[in-house]
Amino acid sequence: xxxxxxxxxxxxxxxxxxxxxxxxxxxxxxxxxxxxxxxxxxxxxxxxxxxxxxxxxxxxxxxxxxxxxxxxxxxxxxxxxxxxxxxxxxxxxxxxxxxxxxxxxxxxxxxxxxxxxxxxxxxxxxxxxxxxxxxxxxxxxxxxxxxxxxxxxxxxxxxxxxxxxxxxxxxxxxxxxxxxxxxxxxxxxxxxxxxxxxxxxxxxxxxxxxxxxxxxxxxxxxxxxxxxxxxxxxxxxxxxxxxxxxxxxxxxxxxxxxxxxxxxxxxxxxxxxxxxxxxxxxxxxxxxxxxxxxxxxxxxxxxxxxxxxxxxxxxxxxxxxxxxxxxxxxxxxxxxxxxxxxxxxxxxxxxxxxxxxxxxxxxxxxxxxxxxxxxxxxxxxxxxxxxxxxxxxxxxxxxxxxxxxxxxxxxxxxxxxxxxxxxxxxxxxxxxxxxxxxxxxxxxxxxxx
Numbered sequence: 001x002x003x004x005x006x007x008x009x010x011x012x013x014x015x016x017x018x019x020x021x022x023x024x025x026x027x028x029x030x031x032x033x034x035x036x037x038x039x040x041x042x043x044x045x046x047x048x049x050x051x052x053x054x055x056x057x058x059x060x061x062x063x064x065x066x067x068x069x070x071x072x073x074x075x076x077x078x079x080x081x082x083x084x085x086x087x088x089x090x091x092x093x094x095x096x097x098x099x100x101x102x103x104x105x106x107x108x109x110x111x112x113x114x115x116x117x118x119x120x121x122x123x124x125x126x127x128x129x130x131x132x133x134x135x136x137x138x139x140x141x142x143x144x145x146x147x148x149x150x151x152x153x154x155x156x157x158x159x160x161x162x163x164x165x166x167x168x169x170x171x172x173x174x175x176x177x178x179x180x181x182x183x184x185x186x187x188x189x190x191x192x193x194x195x196x197x198x199x200x201x202x203x204x205x206x207x208x209x210x211x212x213x214x215x216x217x218x219x220x221x222x223x224x225x226x227x228x229x230x231x232x233x234x235x236x237x238x239x240x241x242x243x244x245x246x247x248x249x250x251x252x253x254x255x256x257x258x259x260x261x262x263x264x265x266x267x268x269x270x271x272x273x274x275x276x277x278x279x280x281x282x283x284x285x286x287x288x289x290x291x292x293x294x295x296x297x298x299x300x301x302x303x304x305x306x307x308x309x310x311x312x313x314x315x316x317x318x319x320x321x322x323x324x325x326x327x328x329x330x331x332x333x334x335x336x337x338x339x340x341x342x343x344x345x346x347x348x349x350x351x352x353x354x355x356x357x358x359x360x361x362x363x364x365x366x367x368x369x370x371x372x373x374x375x376x377x378x379x380x381x382x383x384x385x386x387x388x389x390x391x392x393x394x395x396x397x398x399x400x401x402x403x404x405x406x407x408x409x410x411x412x413x414x415x416x417x418x419x420x421x422x423x424x425x426x427x428x429x430x431x432x433x434x435x436x437x438x439x440x441x442x443x444x445x446x447x448x449x
Contacts (some may be wrong), residue, residue, distance in 0.1 A: 002042060003063040004035050004354050009171050011035045012060040012222050013067060018050050023069065031067070032350060035221035038321070038357050039186040039351045046073040051448060062254075089328075149174050151236055152381055154297055156181060178230050181237070224319040235378050239421040241375040246416050246434045249442050250392060253277050254412040256448045268334060274392060275311075277334035277365065280449045282387065283307045283329050286362060289433040290384045291425055293361050301424055310360030310380065322380065323347050324360045333449060368392060374415045376419045384425050385433075390415035 001011050015032040024030055030050065031039035048070040055067040074186065149172060153160050156177075163180055165172035212218050213383045257272060263274045286293040307329040310322040323343035325331070331339060346352050365377050368391040376388045394413040399409045416437070419431045 001033070001063050001065045001067055004033070004038065004040060006338075008035050008063065008354060010060055010062050010167055012223050013057060015057055016053065017041070019049055020053055024048060024050055028237065034227070035354065036354050038354050039224055039350050040352065044070065046070055046072055050287070058326045066108065078081065110147050113275070130357065136336070148376060149177055152238070154175055156238070174227070174230050174234070176236055181234075222319070224315070224321070226376065228320055231381065232378055233383050238381055239379045239384075240354050240423045241376070241379060241419055242422045242427065242430070243417055244427065244430050244434060245374055245420045246418075246438055247413055248416050248438050249397070249413055250274065250334050252444050253441055256444055256446065257429050260448060262332070264337075268338065270334075270337045270341055272333075275340055275364075275389075276333045277449065278389065278441065279309055279325070279328060279336050279340070280311065280333060280362065281444075282438055284449075285433060285437045285440055287329075288436060289429065291429055292420070292433050294384050294385070294424065295361070295382050295423055296421070302359040306361060308359050308361045310363035311343060311382075312365035313344050315348060321352070321357060322344075322348050322357050322360060323352055326359070363387070364389065368414060374417050375416065377419050379419050379421055385418055385420040385430070388417040388419070395404060 001013070004011060011033040012035070013031055014034045017032065018024055024044045024047065026045065026047045026308075030041065030044045033040050050068060051071040052069040053067070054069070055061055055065070061067070092404070099264060141407045150160065152174065153172075157178070158177065160172050163172045163176060164170065165176050167173045167176070253274060256378040257277065258273065264270070286307055291301070293307060294300070294301050294303045306327055309325045309327065309328045312320060312322050323346075325336065325339045325343065328336065328339075343352070343356065346356075360380060360383060361384060362388040363380050364415045365386060366389045367375055368389045371391050373390045375388050375390075378389045379386050392412060394410050395413045396408050397411045397413070399411075401407050401409050416434065418430055418434055
């Protein structure tokens with residue numbers, strides 16, 4: 001099980017792409033994993049024959065756990081393949097026998113990566129020892145929860161060290177934190193944070209469970225669906241959601257794009273869409289409206305000076321992931337096009353690294369590609385706003401002619417909608433941002449940005 005990021009201590013083996021007896025080539029994907037950051041295909045480090053599978057699909061194990069053995073000697077006989085271990089609860093690592101000669105150089109699993117409780121039930125926080133900090137492996141892993149979990153805990157004033165985690169060595173996961181908040185237990189305020197009474201989660205944590213009826217089909221959620229579910233539920237509790245809608249006239253953008261498109265695509269090999277023009281305008285507008293590129297830490301507002309633009313990407317057959325264009329302020333239209341196309345392609349191919357889905361300061365989602373006119377997107381945790389793009393289409397509009405007369409013209413238009421966190425962004429601030437963005441795009445220079 002590879003280490004897919006500095007703060008990641010475990011991963012779930014979601015699917016085997018090869019079966020026992022199959023030949024594998026070096027760098028050929030052999031299994032898929034899911035972590036709390038990203039889904040990814042894992043390539044084989046060597047060529048050979050898949051001799052044994054040690055970890056079943058759906059099992060969560062610590063990083064560096066041996067999950068399979070590959071026979072590298074050509075023509076070596078394979079014994080009858082052993083049965084794949086039966087799936088066990090996600091938090092229980094499979095047993096790892098001693099490695100054969102062909103795999104003895106692999107890094108051993110951490111000695112302290114022992115089984116966690118099979119049913120993670122977050123409990124009320126216990127008093128943390130503040131006398132002398134512990135340097136045990138368990139304590140280091142516990143306090144090194146993922147950045148997303150730490151942000152969520154900071155938003156709710158929860159001390160991670162006071163929770164019982166279900167991850168490896170007691171590591172607190174996003175599921176643990178969501179379960180604790182939904183349990184209604186008292187929230188200990190963090191030093192310098194908001195009082196616990198102001199951080200009670202919204203929503204009914206005691207909704208009656210649904211039961212299947214005769215003829216219904218019951219399927220367990222995929223790993224990415226569970227993670228998305230947890231994140232969206234947390235996001236709706238963290239932010240005070242409000243959405244504002246504007247209609248944008250993109251006729252000038254359409255003309256500039258049409259004029260640039262042929263030469264641009266011939267030179268770069270990249271398809272030129274409306275999106276890079278919109279990203280470029282968004283970054284320029286965020287610089288003039290910094291509260292939309294901010295985050296909240298307790299009672300403090302952090303104004304980001306980097307412009308990392310998250311792009312929501314729909315996955316097949318289902319799922320959602322948000323890769324991030326880092327430092328978008330440094331990129332031209334060409335650079336934004338390449339970055340957006342590359343991230344979207346690798347997201348759908350499960351080739352992203354954890355760092356590529358972290359640290360967004362503002363997010364753009366584009367349901368318009370599916371025909372949607374408008375919506376109310378959920379603000380990602382750690383940001384204050386998300387911009388949605390509706391379908392771009394030609395519409396009849398009343399225009400004022402040079403002599404003041406009214407005429408009907410065909411214009412290329414779309415609805416843009418901004419969900420913002422009303423805890424820190426006032427309605428007037430959000431509307432000023434949208435009006436500024438509208439003007440920036442509607443008055444794009446003839447030569448483009």
